[in-house]
């Protein structure tokens with residue numbers, strides 16, 4: 498499918514409907530997704546506590562790309578493209594590690610922790626190492642959360658940082674640690690996974706465990722006295738109740754989305770757990786449980802659930818046209834000791850069971866979309882964020898030529 502065909506398809510797509518099959522199956526559209534969206538957006542790579550020591554690194558992988566997220570010095574994190582400057586081999590082949598120097602496994606070229614070439618045997622007298630280093634991509638830290646962007650000139654991250662500073666401050670996520678991280682493979686196009694995350698129309702039928710405690714599953718509970726009471730308590734607990742929505746078409750720059758919203762949990766629940774009771778110590782500067790939770794979005798494919806005692810980060814990445822993955826990270830206070838003040842199984846129970854259910858419903862969605870009889874269907878009033886995501890996506894697809902920020 499050429500560019501003109503894709504633009505035409507996006508232009509003819511009916512507003513307020515799910516998209517035609519090609520957007521979930523066509524390899525050329527998938528390639529356009531990677532080039533336009535993933536190569537130009539701020540993407541969550543991980544948390545700084547995952548690389549505490551100089552030389553610690555982990556890989557961030559997406560489609561054909563692999564990036565070494567490296568603690569180069571005590572206060573410098575670099576994102577180095579994991580492609581050797583000799584003949585292009587992957588350099589790091591494990592998911593994470595700690596290195597004094599990076600040595601390519603193919604012909605043993607070696608690089609320092611900032612990616613500068615240091616050693617290359619048998620290259621002749623005139624060979625000059627000094628101008629050769631691993632390609633770096635842009636990195637930004639947001640309260641300890643590491644974001645990367647593949648673009649040479651990405652949208653500024655400053656509006657994201659400024660726009661969320663007040664909201665994120667009480668959680669002190671820069672002092673948090675990863676209590677658990679898990680990847681859930683999904684046999685679907687990445688957009689079906691994001692569309693599913695963006696709506697809670699499916700929550701009541703598909704997530705009984707979640708729906709017991711979360712008002713998002715029940716629109717009637719989103720307003721009224723209970724909601725107002727929780728917002729009042731949130732302020733008393735030191736939490737922001739700002740409503741921020743700079744996502745998709747409202748984002749300050751391409752791929753630099755952000756949103757923050759505090760809302761009431763169902764009465765009797767103070768966090769996202771099996772019984773609604775705390776599963777870890779209060780985060781950061783939060784003084785007490787307000788009975789609420791926060792939805793956070795940073796960039797087009799990273800979301801988080803922020804409770805008073807833990808945060809669950811969600812990142813969606815494409816692997817191929819019909820395969821994606823959801824990476825889930827549970828964050829707790831950095832000094833919280835597992836087995837003493839939190840139990841990992843209890844901490845992760847709700848979002849593990851919910852994500853597994855999502856895997857199944859998203860895969861069923863893809864299977865249905867693959868049918869020759871599938872046609873776009875109308876979205877409900879509970880799918881407004883999905884509608885926004887689709888409008889932004891189609892808008893992005895419609896623009897001809899190179900996407901520039």
Ligand code: FES
Pocket residue numbers: 581582583584585586601602603604605606
């Ligand atoms: S490809 Fe890395 S040293 Fe040859």
Ligand SMILES: [Fe+2]
Pocket residue numbers: 693694699700703704851855
């Ligand atoms: Fe879900």
